[in-house]
Amino acid sequence: MQHGLGGPGTVGQSLTVMLRQAGRRCTGRAASLIYTDTLFLFLFAALFVVCLCLQGLPRAKEWVIVAFSALVIASWGISSLVIFLAAVVANYAAALVISLSDRRVGKIVLVAAIAGNLMFLGAFKYANFLVASVESVAALSLPHFPLGLPLAISFYTFHIISYLVDLHAHRIAPASFRKFLFYLIFFPHVVAGPIVRAWQLVPQIGARRLTKYDLAFGIHYLLLGYFLKTIGADNIAESIDPLWAPAALASLTAADRWILAFLYYCQIYSDFAGYSLMALGMARLLGYKLPANFRSPMRASTLREFWRRWHITLSRWLRDYLYIPLGGSRCSTMRTAFNVFVTMVLGGLWHGAGWGFVIWGAMHGVWLALERLFNLNRPPARWPGWIASWLVTQVWITLAFVFFRAPDLGFSGRFVGGMFDVFGINAWHLQSRICWALMFALPAVLHHFAPSLLGRTPSLRFALTLGLSTGALLVASLVLLPPAGHPFIYFRF
Amino acid sequence: MRGRTFIRVFWASLAASALLLVLVVRILLMPSWSTRIAAPALPIPGETYVSAYRDDEIDHLLFYFDLFGFGDRIRSADMLIAGSSHPELALSAAKIAGAFVRPDNRPLRVFNMAVGYGESSGFARAVIEANHAQSSMVVIDMFAPYGDRISPFGQAQLKLSVARAYQRVAQTWAVYLRDRLTDALLIRARFSVAKGLSFERAMGRILTRDWQNGDVVELWSPPLGSRYRNPGAETVHPLILAAPQPRENSISPATASFFAERGITPYAVLVPYPEGDVAAASASAKAARIPFIEISSWLLEYYDHDHVSATGREIATGRFIEGLTKLLTEPDARSR
Numbered sequence: 001m002q003h004g005l006g007g008p009g010t011v012g013q014s015l016t017v018m019l020r021q022a023g024r025r026c027t028g029r030a031a032s033l034i035y036t037d038t039l040f041l042f043l044f045a046a047l048f049v050v051c052l053c054l055q056g057l058p059r060a061k062e063w064v065i066v067a068f069s070a071l072v073i074a075s076w077g078i079s080s081l082v083i084f085l086a087a088v089v090a091n092y093a094a095a096l097v098i099s100l101s102d103r104r105v106g107k108i109v110l111v112a113a114i115a116g117n118l119m120f121l122g123a124f125k126y127a128n129f130l131v132a133s134v135e136s137v138a139a140l141s142l143p144h145f146p147l148g149l150p151l152a153i154s155f156y157t158f159h160i161i162s163y164l165v166d167l168h169a170h171r172i173a174p175a176s177f178r179k180f181l182f183y184l185i186f187f188p189h190v191v192a193g194p195i196v197r198a199w200q201l202v203p204q205i206g207a208r209r210l211t212k213y214d215l216a217f218g219i220h221y222l223l224l225g226y227f228l229k230t231i232g233a234d235n236i237a238e239s240i241d242p243l244w245a246p247a248a249l250a251s252l253t254a255a256d257r258w259i260l261a262f263l264y265y266c267q268i269y270s271d272f273a274g275y276s277l278m279a280l281g282m283a284r285l286l287g288y289k290l291p292a293n294f295r296s297p298m299r300a301s302t303l304r305e306f307w308r309r310w311h312i313t314l315s316r317w318l319r320d321y322l323y324i325p326l327g328g329s330r331c332s333t334m335r336t337a338f339n340v341f342v343t344m345v346l347g348g349l350w351h352g353a354g355w356g357f358v359i360w361g362a363m364h365g366v367w368l369a370l371e372r373l374f375n376l377n378r379p380p381a382r383w384p385g386w387i388a389s390w391l392v393t394q395v396w397i398t399l400a401f402v403f404f405r406a407p408d409l410g411f412s413g414r415f416v417g418g419m420f421d422v423f424g425i426n427a428w429h430l431q432s433r434i435c436w437a438l439m440f441a442l443p444a445v446l447h448h449f450a451p452s453l454l455g456r457t458p459s460l461r462f463a464l465t466l467g468l469s470t471g472a473l474l475v476a477s478l479v480l481l482p483p484a485g486h487p488f489i490y491f492r493f
Numbered sequence: 494m495r496g497r498t499f500i501r502v503f504w505a506s507l508a509a510s511a512l513l514l515v516l517v518v519r520i521l522l523m524p525s526w527s528t529r530i531a532a533p534a535l536p537i538p539g540e541t542y543v544s545a546y547r548d549d550e551i552d553h554l555l556f557y558f559d560l561f562g563f564g565d566r567i568r569s570a571d572m573l574i575a576g577s578s579h580p581e582l583a584l585s586a587a588k589i590a591g592a593f594v595r596p597d598n599r600p601l602r603v604f605n606m607a608v609g610y611g612e613s614s615g616f617a618r619a620v621i622e623a624n625h626a627q628s629s630m631v632v633i634d635m636f637a638p639y640g641d642r643i644s645p646f647g648q649a650q651l652k653l654s655v656a657r658a659y660q661r662v663a664q665t666w667a668v669y670l671r672d673r674l675t676d677a678l679l680i681r682a683r684f685s686v687a688k689g690l691s692f693e694r695a696m697g698r699i700l701t702r703d704w705q706n707g708d709v710v711e712l713w714s715p716p717l718g719s720r721y722r723n724p725g726a727e728t729v730h731p732l733i734l735a736a737p738q739p740r741e742n743s744i745s746p747a748t749a750s751f752f753a754e755r756g757i758t759p760y761a762v763l764v765p766y767p768e769g770d771v772a773a774a775s776a777s778a779k780a781a782r783i784p785f786i787e788i789s790s791w792l793l794e795y796y797d798h799d800h801v802s803a804t805g806r807e808i809a810t811g812r813f814i815e816g817l818t819k820l821l822t823e824p825d826a827r828s829r
Contacts, residue, residue: 033660037664037667038664038667038668038670038671039660039663039664039667039668041667042667042670042671074656075656075660078656212496212497212500213496213499213500215500216499216500216503216504219507235684238684238685238686239686432686433686436686436689440684459499460498460499460502462499463498463499463500463502463503463506464502464503464506465506466503466506467502467503467504467505467506467507467509467510468506468507468509468510469510470503470507470510471506471507471508471509471510471511471512471513471514472510472511472514474507474511475510475511475514475515475518475679476514478675478679479518479679479680479681479682480681480682480683480684481681481682481683481693483684483685484548
């Protein structure tokens with residue numbers, strides 16, 4: 001008998017498929033702790049309970065959080081943790097010298113420490129990029145930097161620089177080693193931001209207690225971030241990632257390309273804003289407040305406004321520690337425009353060692369400089385002007401994201417060239433894969449209107465809306481199965 | 494509004510919306526809910542464990558990296574069963590252990606370390622070497638899609654660090670736990686470009702094995718229910734024979750000398766499968782000077798193409814015990 005439920009090729013096939021898929025998953029990505037992994041969420045739940053029990057012993061609670069954060073970094077490789085701890089110890093020593101010595105010696109130590117940190121970052125992140133660029137131009141064979149990129153180096157380097165500069169400028173008091181370590185290692189922000197200033201986090205260490213509001217907002221942010229990432233970003237990635245391959249380029253019409261670029265805009269927003277919300281939520285649940293990183297960037301009608309809404313903590317860092325030291329806006333209009341441009345190019349380069357990131361930064365820099373030169377950096381007051389300005393700004397941002405996402409410059413050039421081939425045959429035809437992905441862009445777009453809608457509701461209705469949406473997000477997160485194998489985009493930087 | 498009222502409204506509305514949504518899901522699924530099969534038995538720590546869940550198989554890691562004491566159990570076993578999912582499902586370590594005694598009259602300790610993914614002697618060697626196992630006997634199934642090499646999946650597993658191995662095992666068990674906790678209340682929905690939106694049960698396929706001896710305890714999948722735990726309820730069929738397919742040799746001279754160096758006596762078997770060639774397997778074992786124990790396919794029950802049912806396991810293990818007894822009691826049977 002070969003029929004019925006137990007017929008050949010049923011369970012056996014399932015077993016075979018199970019094992020084949022297991023192979024694909026296992027070889028697909030390293031077993032690092034990703035914030036959306038079930039294991040991580042269970043571990044975080046355990047940490048939350050422990051921290052709740054240790055409310056009366058803030059020091060003990062913070063050491064537990066430090067140990068947990070070290071575990072998170074070590075899950076990406078012990079070398080990442082060793083390099084991180086080495087940076088912490090070296091920079092704490094530098095901070096001690098800065099705080100104890102006079103202003104002149106302090107300045108020398110500060111400059112040396114910043115140079116050391118930038119060289120450290122440069123060696124790990126940009127040395128091979130530089131070597132490859134020289135090799136491609138000069139047909140030379142140069143030695144390559146042997147070590148891979150340690151986790152979160154771009155982020156903690158910025159944290160350290162801001163701490164040292166603020167300490168030297170007496171904007172903050174020197175922190176104890178425990179507080180300095182906690183400030184840098186705190187896992188919600190260590191991997192991919194938000195870039196927190198010492199004055200924002202250090203005063204909370206050992207002082208702040210968990211409130212009922214923290215619980216409510218923490219859970220809401222955590223679930224909302226999880227939903228945006230796993231259902232929004234991961235499903236968009238699953239649908240459109242194959243289309244960013246050179247082999248698929250020829251099949252893309254002009255409409256495909258525009259929508260694809262917009263979908264990537266939605267993907268990276270869902271991914272990074274989702275991560276940032278999870279970070280905020282986890283921090284709130286442990287009793288700490290981190291600064292927000294996003295505020296509806298798709299509603300920006302100028303590029304200046306965009307950078308006040310997109311990756312807010314990075315743009316503020318660039319403003320305070322790069323743009324202002326370069327002269328900021330206290331000089332001629334031309335020089336100001338130049339400062340803006342340089343800041344954005346370096347900001348682009350900070351994202352990754354690649355020409356695509358440089359061009360992305362340069363495109364933002366050029367537009368911001370033009371806004372400065374022609375005094376266009378304030379949103380138009382009237383509706384028609386606002387809509388035109390919004391449209392042009394958002395199109396430019398979408399276009400720039402092509403260079404951010406594309407595998408190489410040749411691809412970007414061909415991709416952008418095809419975007420303007422609007423009179424070709426089937427130029428407005430859309431692939432079904434892209435139409436499907438548009439459904440998952442909806443959470444990202446809707447999320448842009450949520451804060452302003454919630455902000456206008458009275459307090460009682462606000463609590464009601466927040467509770468209802470959190471309950472719905474909880475059930476949705478349990479029911480909807482996210483596609484596997486899509487770590488956070490900004491974990492790479 | 495005061496903070497306390499805000500918090501009360503928040504939690505009350507959160508609970509209400511979550512319950513309402515769960516209720517909606519349950520009402521929508523009412524017709525299918527009543528016909529769905531019972532969930533698999535809960536694994537009992539120290540007795541049974543989840544060895545594969547949904548897309549993740551973890552036996553490679555448990556056995557090779559000596560996680561959770563599996564290395565100890567492998568080290569202390571007198572007989573190891575090695576190979577692919579064929580012997581994993583077809584040979585019962587418990588039954589073999591009950592059939593023989595050691596020279597000191599204590600029961601034989603048998604551990605089934607056969608794993609999926611078409612592993613054969615290559616993975617067995619890696620596990621024995623990593624755990625410094627001193628077993629006196631090893632039973633190797635001659636089905637070997639990768640010859641005596643380790644499968645690509647197995648190679649990827651063995652490259653992980655111990656910490657990463659623990660992490661993967663914990664991740665698999667955490668996903669199982671999550672699904673187990675929500676299975677009674679919810680379903681899962683999956684989006685895919687090819688199939689659109691599809692619904693499935695919260696619990697996925699699960700393979701449970703015995704913590705002490707590695708025997709398969711249960712294979713459960715949402716549409717088909719439990720295998721092995723309730724042998725009488727299984728739908729089965731006899732072996733569907735197909736033309737024998739030439740396979741690479743599972744036991745190379747290097748493998749034979751590996752066992753000889755460690756004083757381990759290897760026994761070769763071939764759990765019957767559609768394209769299995771008993772004559773070729775026997776000749777191959779003979780060439781390597783390894784005794785071959787034939788397991789006849791007569792009246793053997795299968796639940797799919799390649800894997801025997803619970804009753805089939807009883808029969809296959811019985812035939813293996815008979816063959817081994819003959820080898821041990823009739824000295825000339827070894828040379829045949």
